[in-house]
Amino acid sequence: MTRSYRPGLGAFIFFSIAFMLGVYFTFAAVQGDYGLFRRVEIAAERDALSRDLMQLNDEIAQMENLTRRLSDTYLDLDLLDQQARSVLGMIRADEIVIR
16 A cells, blocks of 8 residues: 655645745845845935035035135135126226127
């Protein structure tokens, strides 16, 4: 009498649940809130914000330079002349305006 071994329903359910848990955790590791795709998105956003920050720091440095050049302690006559021409619409006596 040979009896063939056939896995029961319990083994099938166990492996089905184990497989489903494996699929769920793999999906969560790739596309979840803390998954690989989200990590790549965060890195790209960080790089873009770093570039924006560098650009804003350059603009701030330019504005600080212009402010310093127009301060009471340091006066740049060329910059003062440029500002008077653009803001007030002034010209020198020896210049000719062509419209």
